Amino acid sequence: MSNYSIKNLEEYFQVYRKSVREPENFWEEVAEEHFTWRKKWDKVLSWDFSIPEIKWFENAKLNITENCVDRHLLTRGEKTAIIWEPNDPEEESLHISYKELLERVNKFANVLKDNGIKKGDKVCIYLPMIPELSVAMLACARIGAIHSVVFAGFSATALATRTNDADCKMLITADGSFRGNKTLDLKGIVDKALEDCPNVETVLVAKRIDADINMKEGRDKWLQPLLEEASSECEPEIMDAEDPLFILYTSGSTGTPKGMVHTTGGYMVYTAYTFKNIFQYKEEDVYWCTADIGWITGHSYILYGPLANGATTVMFEGVPSYPDYGRFWEVVEKHKVNQFYTAPTAIRSLAKRNIEFVEKYDLSSLKVLGSVGEPINEEAWHWYNDNIGKNKSPIVDTWWQTETGGIMISPIPYVTPAKPTYATLPFPGIQPALMDENGTELKGNQVDGRLCIKFPWPSMARTIYGNHKRYKETYFSAFENKYFTGDGALRDEVGYYRITGRVDDVIIVSGHNLGTAPIEDAINEHPAVAESAIVGFPHEVKGNALYAFVILKETGESRNQDNLRKEINQQISDRVGPIAKPEKIQFVSGLPKTRSGKIMRRILRKIASNDTSNLGDTSTLLNPEVVDEIIESSM
Numbered sequence: 001m002s003n004y005s006i007k008n009l010e011e012y013f014q015v016y017r018k019s020v021r022e023p024e025n026f027w028e029e030v031a032e033e034h035f036t037w038r039k040k041w042d043k044v045l046s047w048d049f050s051i052p053e054i055k056w057f058e059n060a061k062l063n064i065t066e067n068c069v070d071r072h073l074l075t076r077g078e079k080t081a082i083i084w085e086p087n088d089p090e091e092e093s094l095h096i097s098y099k100e101l102l103e104r105v106n107k108f109a110n111v112l113k114d115n116g117i118k119k120g121d122k123v124c125i126y127l128p129m130i131p132e133l134s135v136a137m138l139a140c141a142r143i144g145a146i147h148s149v150v151f152a153g154f155s156a157t158a159l160a161t162r163t164n165d166a167d168c169k170m171l172i173t174a175d176g177s178f179r180g181n182k183t184l185d186l187k188g189i190v191d192k193a194l195e196d197c198p199n200v201e202t203v204l205v206a207k208r209i210d211a212d213i214n215m216k217e218g219r220d221k222w223l224q225p226l227l228e229e230a231s232s233e234c235e236p237e238i239m240d241a242e243d244p245l246f247i248l249y250t251s252g253s254t255g256t257p258k259g260m261v262h263t264t265g266g267y268m269v270y271t272a273y274t275f276k277n278i279f280q281y282k283e284e285d286v287y288w289c290t291a292d293i294g295w296i297t298g299h300s301y302i303l304y305g306p307l308a309n310g311a312t313t314v315m316f317e318g319v320p321s322y323p324d325y326g327r328f329w330e331v332v333e334k335h336k337v338n339q340f341y342t343a344p345t346a347i348r349s350l351a352k353r354n355i356e357f358v359e360k361y362d363l364s365s366l367k368v369l370g371s372v373g374e375p376i377n378e379e380a381w382h383w384y385n386d387n388i389g390k391n392k393s394p395i396v397d398t399w400w401q402t403e404t405g406g407i408m409i410s411p412i413p414y415v416t417p418a419k420p421t422y423a424t425l426p427f428p429g430i431q432p433a434l435m436d437e438n439g440t441e442l443k444g445n446q447v448d449g450r451l452c453i454k455f456p457w458p459s460m461a462r463t464i465y466g467n468h469k470r471y472k473e474t475y476f477s478a479f480e481n482k483y484f485t486g487d488g489a490l491r492d493e494v495g496y497y498r499i500t501g502r503v504d505d506v507i508i509v510s511g512h513n514l515g516t517a518p519i520e521d522a523i524n525e526h527p528a529v530a531e532s533a534i535v536g537f538p539h540e541v542k543g544n545a546l547y548a549f550v551i552l553k554e555t556g557e558s559r560n561q562d563n564l565r566k567e568i569n570q571q572i573s574d575r576v577g578p579i580a581k582p583e584k585i586q587f588v589s590g591l592p593k594t595r596s597g598k599i600m601r602r603i604l605r606k607i608a609s610n611d612t613s614n615l616g617d618t619s620t621l622l623n624p625e626v627v628d629e630i631i632e633s634s635m
């Protein structure tokens, strides 16, 4: 039996048991079986959740790009590593072989070096889904620079905050991007962001839309001519297993976004191992994850996990609705996709359209369907299963987080059973625990509590960049000696997990993790606004949508409300991004507050969901009268 590839239910239980009883031996065997190390570890694991400090494969030496690219050249040099599918189906797709990928990565790595980037430097990448994005990330990893990818839909303010927080010296962007029938002025956003980023010395600009853009003398350089001149040889920098590989930001319930730091060895082992099993990837398969690489899903399951297995991975520039709602299925047919991984919000939005958009295409290549980002509701699960999987492709509902680096709880297709809306069983090495509010672990089945993880796994984030204290407080303080996920979950009668949603103030909108605080800050900065509160409410397509309750200053009360709504929306777009625009903005005279001054969001959530029959205990409110007023004016 190979630990690396799990083939049936009995093997799953055997492997899982071993992973819990002898975690060090188990992970050592996985790491030895599949990867190339320049030097093996002295110790598999040392950990202490009270500091917290976690080290995997201590003192091992490697370069992740050697594992993701070089070592495949012997057997897979001509195999396609990346299929790039452009926004416009009329434009040709690109097949990049492993050999060509190595050349591209090396050239890009040399360009980084020529522009002063060295091991340990931070590079911000703000690119659309074009091949340069994958190549740029691997080029950073090649020379030991730390990439910080910022989703190219974020606003100038959000980009500036992240660039500064990560101390980036360089920023890589494009002249613009295509999104459906629109173009986005990425370089304009970058220019605006960089007004507040004094430490960025160089901006490399990829040409994508041929826009007439401003190039700042001495700072901005076109990327392609530099790549053409660069050498295609670049020795990989030898990294320690615990050297940082990347920083990726995620929203918290309060405060600034958190720059999660992922390190090299453990991240590689875990993403590769989960990819291999959870998608049951076979050598000739074509795998497609529709996420943007700007999110962790893209990092782990478009790039690193698939490439570490020598897979063919599709990178899609476009959107599911362009040129029409059949685009995903057209791409599945065109590239004979075998594993397809997407988000519930995409499934819900496609399920609303005419079924002809699906039926036109041959989807018989599909073997595994995946879902990620938020709980998948029963209806969407069945639509996906019936119409896309034709009842023959198992669905893997994969639960995980930016912080976990890789998939944590998920069925293994053709190995463990699926159950609609359940992420089901923990992956080998993952030890979940459900806790009650008093910090007691709920043992046995048929329990419902807060989801924690009791034991380290190789791809967990090691810290929050520049703020280890916050890392400890956010993840390791709620429950002693456990990693707290921020999610609620239940365990059913046979031990399957169902994620019930966030228990903190993070709201998941269309699979995007949004903290309430930055959006409220953006609203409060409007000169007419005194205070605001954002809550989520169920939405048919987005999963959750945002509802803003806004108190105006006396000076703002006479203003036209529609205009104010427009201005507030604009303000949110500029400061956080268009994703964060609320579905509804209600002006109110007060917000329900406890005597200690905390907004009682539970009540606002009920009002936003139009479920005001039972508001629960409001006796601790300082201003109960405001509740009726808000309800009345919400109708």
Ligand code: PRX
Pocket: 250, 296, 297, 371, 372, 373, 374, 375, 376, 397, 398, 399, 400, 401, 402, 403, 423, 485, 486, 487, 499, 501, 502, 508, 511, 512, 513
């Ligand atoms: O609440 C959970 C939800 O998404 C959160 C993590 O968001 P993010 O860090 O942006 O990563 C998303 C992609 C990995 C989790 O705390 N979530 C993610 N996957 C699922 C999920 N909720 C239910 N079911 C899932 N499969």
